[in-house]
Amino acid sequence: MNIYINGEIQALTSNLSIQDLVNKLDLGNKRYALELNQAILPRSLYNETTLNDGDRIEIIHAVGGG
Amino acid sequence: MSDPLIIANRQFDSRLMVGTGKYKDLQETQEAIKASGAEIVTFALRRINIGQEKDQPNLLDFISPKDYTMLPNTAGCYNAIDAVRTCQIARELLDGHDFIKLEILGDTKTLFPNVIETLKAAELLVKDNFKVLVYTTDDPILAKQLEEIGCVAIMPLAAPIGSGLGIQNRYHIRFIIENAKVPVIVDAGVGTASDAAIAMELGCDGVLMNTAIAEAKNPVLMARAMQYALLAGRDAYLAGRMPKRPYASASSTTEGYFF
Numbered sequence: 339m340n341i342y343i344n345g346e347i348q349a350l351t352s353n354l355s356i357q358d359l360v361n362k363l364d365l366g367n368k369r370y371a372l373e374l375n376q377a378i379l380p381r382s383l384y385n386e387t388t389l390n391d392g393d394r395i396e397i398i399h400a401v402g403g404g
Numbered sequence: 405m406s407d408p409l410i411i412a413n414r415q416f417d418s419r420l421m422v423g424t425g426k427y428k429d430l431q432e433t434q435e436a437i438k439a440s441g442a443e444i445v446t447f448a449l450r451r452i453n454i455g456q457e458k459d460q461p462n463l464l465d466f467i468s469p470k471d472y473t474m475l476p477n478t479a480g481c482y483n484a485i486d487a488v489r490t491c492q493i494a495r496e497l498l499d500g501h502d503f504i505k506l507e508i509l510g511d512t513k514t515l516f517p518n519v520i521e522t523l524k525a526a527e528l529l530v531k532d533n534f535k536v537l538v539y540t541t542d543d544p545i546l547a548k549q550l551e552e553i554g555c556v557a558i559m560p561l562a563a564p565i566g567s568g569l570g571i572q573n574r575y576h577i578r579f580i581i582e583n584a585k586v587p588v589i590v591d592a593g594v595g596t597a598s599d600a601a602i603a604m605e606l607g608c609d610g611v612l613m614n615t616a617i618a619e620a621k622n623p624v625l626m627a628r629a630m631q632y633a634l635l636a637g638r639d640a641y642l643a644g645r646m647p648k649r650p651y652a653s654a655s656s657t658t659e660g661y662f663f
Contacts, residue, residue, distance in 0.1 A: 343454055344451040344452065344454055345451070346454070363454055363455075365452070366459075368452065368462060369462060369464050369497060370497065371449075371493045371494070371496035371497040372496075373489075373493060376489065378492050378493065378495075378496050380496060381496075396493075397452045397454065398452065398493050398497065399449070399450070399451075399452045399462060399463075399464075399497070400447045400448070400449065400462065400463045400464050400474075400497065401424075401447065401448050401449070401450045401463055402423070402424040402425040402426065402427060402433065402447060402448065402463060403423055403425045403446060403447050403448025403477050403479050403614075404423025404425045404426075404446055404448075404479070404565070404566075404613075404614025404615065
């Protein structure tokens with residue numbers, strides 16, 4: 339299946355959870371928030387949420403700003 | 405004398421709020437913010453660089469939410485929908501923290517706020533229990549409307565963002581302060597310490613700045629200067645300035661001349 343991560347298309351095997359995806363992306367202990375199809379996905383739901391073909395994921399973090 | 409700044413029932417000793425953009429690196433950001441004495445720190449939200457991020461330091465490693473009240477902004481948003489979405493991401497990122505700086509821009513040249521979209525977003529965010537500190541124009545009517553919607557601080561610009569032009573609208577800022585029941589924070593336009601002092605002498609409750617510190621030749625020193633400027637300006641405001649008069653008034657007594 340294909341999903342979009344921060345606007346870039348990625349081919350992934352099916353039946354992955356969000357938790358599987360963030361493990362695979364190797365984000366370490368980074369502090370970030372994740373959106374699934376433009377809705378916030380709380381961290382507590384990463385395990386039970388399964389990715390579907392065409393899903394759009396945004397992984398957002400803090401940067402300098404005023 | 406205790407003179408705290410109170411925003412939405414939260415109390416702060418410092419009236420200076422600082423941004424985290426435009427610094428040379430995160431080390432410098434950290435040092436400057438420490439030197440400023442600020443307790444409220446703004447930042448922006450952007451996509452992580454997938455694949456390049458693992459060992460890259462993150463802003464929040466240097467400016468910890470344990471040490472500072474974080475104020476995520478909606479900079480870069482040009483409509484209410486994007487701004488509300490950004491605030492929801494911020495709340496998740498900061499584990500439910502609800503202070504946000506609402507900033508919806510109108511164009512890239514002036515970075516003036518789009519006030520129509522700002523009003524729409526403010527209503528949605530207040531209903532969603534955010535504590536909204538709102539960047540706006542210096543229009544006193546609009547400022548009052550934003551307060552009535554439930555914004556917890558009104559943050560008019562004093563000059564365009566990043567311009568360093570200083571306080572260009574003293575009367576308008578005064579009108580906003582006279583009308584407001586929530587804190588008024590000058591957000592944008594300050595270039596150097598005297599500008600910050602002027603804002604405080606006008607009766608502002610605080611000043612938010614980024615570029616004036618980050619683009620100084622020595623940001624850490626300028627950060628300290630800003631801390632002093634706010635303290636001086638605040639005390640001068642509370643002390644009440646002398647009246648202006650057109651002609652001189654001798655300071656040495658005119659009694660007891662021996663010449």
